[in-house]
Amino acid sequence: MSWAAHDLEPYAIQRHLGGKVAIVPLLIGSYSPDMLSKWFVYGIDVLGIELKADDPVQFHRGWPGVGFTHSLAFGLVVAGLILLLTKSRVWSLSFLLGHWAHALTDVGDTIGTMLAFPFSTETFGIGAWAYAGQTDRLTDAGAYFSGLGFVWDGVWILYGLLAWRILTRDYFRETIVPADPFWGWIGRWVPEAALLALYRASFFYGTTRWVAWLIWAHLLNDYPFDLSWGGPDWVPAAHD
Amino acid sequence: MSTLALYVVVGVVYVALGVIWPNLLLSWVEGAAFLLLGVWILPLVVRRRP
Numbered sequence: 001m002s003w004a005a006h007d008l009e010p011y012a013i014q015r016h017l018g019g020k021v022a023i024v025p026l027l028i029g030s031y032s033p034d035m036l037s038k039w040f041v042y043g044i045d046v047l048g049i050e051l052k053a054d055d056p057v058q059f060h061r062g063w064p065g066v067g068f069t070h071s072l073a074f075g076l077v078v079a080g081l082i083l084l085l086t087k088s089r090v091w092s093l094s095f096l097l098g099h100w101a102h103a104l105t106d107v108g109d110t111i112g113t114m115l116a117f118p119f120s121t122e123t124f125g126i127g128a129w130a131y132a133g134q135t136d137r138l139t140d141a142g143a144y145f146s147g148l149g150f151v152w153d154g155v156w157i158l159y160g161l162l163a164w165r166i167l168t169r170d171y172f173r174e175t176i177v178p179a180d181p182f183w184g185w186i187g188r189w190v191p192e193a194a195l196l197a198l199y200r201a202s203f204f205y206g207t208t209r210w211v212a213w214l215i216w217a218h219l220l221n222d223y224p225f226d227l228s229w230g231g232p233d234w235v236p237a238a239h240d
Numbered sequence: 241m242s243t244l245a246l247y248v249v250v251g252v253v254y255v256a257l258g259v260i261w262p263n264l265l266l267s268w269v270e271g272a273a274f275l276l277l278g279v280w281i282l283p284l285v286v287r288r289r290p
Contacts, residue, residue: 209265
């Protein structure tokens, strides 16, 4: 899993493809694999009753479970449905690219993703950083921001800052708005300053939480850095 | 430049609050709402004050 790359990668795709893609479905696609399942991985408390998967790793990435949401085929199916319902190739393609970016990014952890589902339930992973979603959220954050995961996110932050023009008002007006009728529609009620904030929101969210979690993990707490492959070693990483 | 400064200030405040209350960092909706509040609604309110 990744804590900030899913917020940031859509902006990199946007930069490369310009008006051929739209940022809203890119972001929805990028968030979609975890959208309905992540809360059940970590668990939530409802009126004193804890709702949590018995086997969070199996539930999140496996089969049986909802690991199919991280497969390339799932992105294709949903993108096909979007095309069918909206007749928008831009929305369909954008969703697909955002979804695939997420599925491929999560290949970086020690579990990986079932990319070839439903043809295979094998998970593909390179094991660069520890998957620790089976622990609690804060331990997972401490581990992620101590290993190579946060470095991977940092690459996307750096990339976004170097490509800062995509965050400007001019780029928004000339590329983002013409590519997607959504902005014209919502712009009937909301002024441009708010639209710009919405457009930049995921970049803002990804970047600021990356900084905040690093400070939290290493200045407020004492989680040790461990940039070894598959680290940090101090967390009980889940493996396939 | 003033817009960039505004975003930076809002970002610094969000980071500071997030470090103190990490749960604030867990919700995209809250993050986006915080940004909207900081760069759109609050400046609007300040400008409209007599």
